[in-house]
Amino acid sequence: MKHIILGAGPAGVIAAETIRKHAPHDEIVVIGDEPEAPYSRMAIPYLLIGKVGEEGTHLRHTPGHFEALGVRVLRGLRATRIDVDARAVETSDGARHGFDKLLIATGSSPATPPIPGIQGPGVHTCWTLEDARAIMALAQPDARVLQLGAGFIGCIIMEALAMRGVQLTVVEMGDRMVPRMMGPTAGRMIKDWCEAKGVRVHTGARVDAVERQPGGSAPMQVKLSTGAVLDADLVISATGVRPNIGFLENSGITCLVGVLTDQHLQTNVPGIYAAGDCAEAFDKVSGKTIVSAIQPNAAEQARVAALNMVGRGAELKGVTQINVLDTLGMISASFGLWDGVPGGQHVELTDEAAGRHLSLQFDQNRLVGCNAIGWTEHVGVMRGLVEGQVPLGDWKARLLDDPTQLMAAYLACAQAQQHPGLLKTGAH
Structure with missing residues (x-):
């Protein structure tokens, strides 16, 4: 049996190791485009601030790790086409690689907005080790750095840049920071916190153009939709990502936002699977298929896909939107349908002086989403209640009255699952 894995990121590596564990003699080939x-891309911010060297970003540190497992890793090759009928992958070097089972784990790439001048020198994404090398050369202390985007990834990059001692300005099109993760109150609190830490933040603004001096010398002039013109020695584009699925066009493999999969992570083509940032899987909270570009979900999808590739039946229990973010020391969290559902109930509690905010969203008798700032002790409980779709019974009314009772509610509901009837009576 020959397995080909497209993608050498966390999902691809975990899948290869899982296959090898359960199929000692199968052939495994991992094809990576770098x-x-x-x-791990998640380690790049640590590289930017000097906590690790480039080797510290590597997923496996033992010399000869993949060779010892009998896993062949091909670097610097891009999949250009999948021939479903012939069961073969064509790569950018013109080669064809036959397979019995295939995993598409090609990840995602930065989505660069169509801004005049954004493709020129001095503008970089922060997605690859090559990007990191270029950024470290330019992001020296007191350099003027402008970052496009204040989403989840953008805030992680922003923190690393701030720690390098640059003069940092962030421009976000949304009316608040992390607008796809946080509601208005939480997003505004994060903005206020960043500005208090010396980061200039423009929300509700877009970059209209990046202009350069004659000969391309620094500084660049960045024109905003507000009319402001800012000087920058370095521009970072962090405006989101999109799945790497273009090569699947006309392949017969069904793609929506990402590669559509079932509960086994199998596509519509038997024997072809997908996992990670490029996969679209079922979210049990929203009841829809989503692309969840976070590493814990990618790892679990890879494990489940790999088990099915070797004939050991496994099902994905579902994916949930999970985000925990440290923004210059302010810890925020977002789970599930943080913006609620039509007709649902919600409750908010805000103490700005203490840097705390809690927002809970309910759908009938279940907690379906939440936002939190400063409630680090309840992060695990929030995830458990949302991801587990736990019936709350009388505890829903109690949480609407006092949302800080999350821990008590979680413990009571866990006990009720072992002793049915407790929630109905409200006993605890």
């Missing part, structure tokens, strides 16, 4: 050893 020349680097398999590494």
